[in-house]
Amino acid sequence: MNMKKNRFERRHLTEALMKALMRGSFVIVAGALGLILWTVIARGLPSLSWSMVSQVPKGGYYMGKEGGILNAIIGSAYLASGGTLLAVLLSLPIALYLKTYLGESKWGGYVRLSLDVLWGIPSIVYGAFGFALMILFGMRASLLAGIVVLALVELPIMTRAMDEVIRRMPADLEQAALALGSTKLEVALSVVTRQMLPGIVTAILLAFGRGIGDAASVLFTAGYTDRIPTSLMRPTASLPLAVFFQLGSPYAEVRERGYAAALILTIIVLAVSFGARFLSGRLNRYTVK
Amino acid sequence: MSLIRARTDSPFRAAAAARARKDENARRAFFVITLLPVALILVVSAALFVRAWPILSVYSPADLLFGKIWKPASGQFGFLPFILGTVWVTVVGLLLVVPPCILVSIYLSEYAHDRTRALAKPVLDLLAAIPPVVYGVWGLLAIVPFVDDVLAPLADRWLAAVPIFRVTQPTGFGILAGGIVLAVMIAPLIISVTFEVFLTVPNDLRHASLAVGATRWQTIRTIVLPKVMPGIVAAAALGTSRAFGETIAVLMVVGNVPNIPTSVFDTAYPLPALIANNYGEMMSIPLYDAALLGAALVLLAVVLVFNILSMLALQRMTRRT
Numbered sequence: 001m002n003m004k005k006n007r008f009e010r011r012h013l014t015e016a017l018m019k020a021l022m023r024g025s026f027v028i029v030a031g032a033l034g035l036i037l038w039t040v041i042a043r044g045l046p047s048l049s050w051s052m053v054s055q056v057p058k059g060g061y062y063m064g065k066e067g068g069i070l071n072a073i074i075g076s077a078y079l080a081s082g083g084t085l086l087a088v089l090l091s092l093p094i095a096l097y098l099k100t101y102l103g104e105s106k107w108g109g110y111v112r113l114s115l116d117v118l119w120g121i122p123s124i125v126y127g128a129f130g131f132a133l134m135i136l137f138g139m140r141a142s143l144l145a146g147i148v149v150l151a152l153v154e155l156p157i158m159t160r161a162m163d164e165v166i167r168r169m170p171a172d173l174e175q176a177a178l179a180l181g182s183t184k185l186e187v188a189l190s191v192v193t194r195q196m197l198p199g200i201v202t203a204i205l206l207a208f209g210r211g212i213g214d215a216a217s218v219l220f221t222a223g224y225t226d227r228i229p230t231s232l233m234r235p236t237a238s239l240p241l242a243v244f245f246q247l248g249s250p251y252a253e254v255r256e257r258g259y260a261a262a263l264i265l266t267i268i269v270l271a272v273s274f275g276a277r278f279l280s281g282r283l284n285r286y287t288v289k
Numbered sequence: 290m291s292l293i294r295a296r297t298d299s300p301f302r303a304a305a306a307a308r309a310r311k312d313e314n315a316r317r318a319f320f321v322i323t324l325l326p327v328a329l330i331l332v333v334s335a336a337l338f339v340r341a342w343p344i345l346s347v348y349s350p351a352d353l354l355f356g357k358i359w360k361p362a363s364g365q366f367g368f369l370p371f372i373l374g375t376v377w378v379t380v381v382g383l384l385l386v387v388p389p390c391i392l393v394s395i396y397l398s399e400y401a402h403d404r405t406r407a408l409a410k411p412v413l414d415l416l417a418a419i420p421p422v423v424y425g426v427w428g429l430l431a432i433v434p435f436v437d438d439v440l441a442p443l444a445d446r447w448l449a450a451v452p453i454f455r456v457t458q459p460t461g462f463g464i465l466a467g468g469i470v471l472a473v474m475i476a477p478l479i480i481s482v483t484f485e486v487f488l489t490v491p492n493d494l495r496h497a498s499l500a501v502g503a504t505r506w507q508t509i510r511t512i513v514l515p516k517v518m519p520g521i522v523a524a525a526a527l528g529t530s531r532a533f534g535e536t537i538a539v540l541m542v543v544g545n546v547p548n549i550p551t552s553v554f555d556t557a558y559p560l561p562a563l564i565a566n567n568y569g570e571m572m573s574i575p576l577y578d579a580a581l582l583g584a585a586l587v588l589l590a591v592v593l594v595f596n597i598l599s600m601l602a603l604q605r606m607t608r609r610t
Binding site for chain 1 (some may be wrong): 409597
């Protein structure tokens with residue numbers, strides 16, 4: 001009897017111990033997020049000022065102590081919006097084709113697998129690929145090359161996210177439209193796209209957030225400059241690279257700019273992330289449940 | 290059908306034919322675009338292979354992969370220090386991240402309130418959304434000093450006899466710092482994949498076990514965990530491929546010295562960092578650019594293998610239920 005009671009207690013002790021370990025792990029993960037945000041805010045906020053966001057660096061981004069990071073803010077906006085736009089133009093047809101024609105077939109599985117594989121390819125490899133293409137075409141680092149490579153990085157993220165929401169669409173809706181005599185294209189464009197708008201918007205914002213934060217892919221392709229690009233063929237600065245390069249500078253003033261850039265980048269990414277959630281909630285009101 | 294056709298007049302029929310044509314054209318265009326992802330994998334591999342060919346045709350793969358010396362100016366292109374650097378950082382990161390992530394996903398799938406689960410989602414989303422370079426900043430400002438001030442003295446005091454914990458350099462930059470940053474970066478990926486895998490275990494099994502008097506943890510250990518093991522391995526493989534290719538964040542904290550590491554406190558120089566750091570000089574030394582694109586090819590090959598295997602395993606697991 002005594003032994004039985006002991007075992008009973010021991011397994012409950014184990015239970016409590018494991019539960020504590022799990023809670024602890026969860027707290028560590030959540031705490032890491034808090035710590036990261038705290039570090040970036042605490043270090044970046046003091047260096048943030050109006051001149052930081054309204055001026056380009058004076059006397060070079062690496063050595064010049066004056067000026068701000070406007071070049072990187074504008075450059076990142078150009079790069080990420082261009083890349084996202086290009087990615088939407090490719091993603092939406094792929095997601096619709098997957099839904100309308102491939103469905104859950106074997107080929108649908110292959111396309112999804114290849115998208116997942118593309119998602120897993122490191123962005124530095126995309127950067128190297130872009131670099132190889134640029135040599136082939138005799139191009140130099142430019143806004144255009146950066147946009148194309150970012151679109152490739154964003155494509156799988158966006159398409160898979162769209163595919164996930166489109167797949168969950170009620171089948172009745174599609175069948176009702178088909179029964180009324182719509183062609184598959186009409187169903188795809190006016191029924192599926194409208195019904196899935198919240199999910200599609202979220203997917204686009206998700207990919208935009210990934211695109212604007214990616215450093216390794218634009219390192220080779222978009223280059224870096226102190227100026228704001230005036231054409232697609234000019235090199236362009238970007239926020240992640242502004243952080244990366246300026247933190248390596250020997251001057252404290254320049255490093256401050258790097259911290260400010262990190263804070264601005266974090267704010268943009270968090271705003272996009274929250275915006276995606278908020279928008280999808282709002283837009284959800286107009287869909288058929 | 291014939292009834293409808295009899296009543297329709299010809300302008301309507303012409304319009305229907307035009308719509309059908311448009312539908313067919315769109316189908317073709319969409320089909321071509323859909324081939325893009327499949328083709329892209331081949332095109333990326335082929336492009337890197339072609340650009341790396343000059344060096345592959347001069348040196349044997351074994352010379353490149355196992356060569357210990359990296360001196361491009363004198364024609365020595367040994368990738369071994371970089372490959373080992375990547376492996377060390379990846380392994381340290383995975384060892385740090387996998388156990389807590391399994392615990393967190395068990396907690397979220399088996400124990401947590403709906404409210405906790407609702408709180409966990411934005412936390413994971415935000416962790417996943419934070420750009421790598423911001424992780425790098427955090428690593429520089431928080432982790433490198435932490436390794437230097439706290440972990441290194443502790444290891445020096447208690448673990449000095451164990452070779453892999455020998456403290457070798459006094460700055461905090463190194464494999465451990467890289468591993469910690471990497472661990473936090475890939476945590477959201479691993480948690481969300483393992484969480485999905487836990488959800489595939491049917492509730493009947495849990496109920497049966499609980500009904501015969503097992504505690505929750507006993508149920509998890511004896512019933513749930515064995516069932517999800519393949520999924521956890523696949524999640525870890527997915528994490529491995531992500532960790533292998535992570536560039537900027539690791540590059541910022543790992544020290545970037547092409548030595549062969551023997552301790553977690555050593556500096557390392559991972560493959561992605563090698564590519565990123567030297568892109569500017571690629572064109573000036575013969576075969577240099579081919580060597581760097583060859584490094585990208587190695588990276589791609591490793592990532593593809595890990596990725597495809599884990600995807601197939603996960604697809605099979607989730608299809609079964």
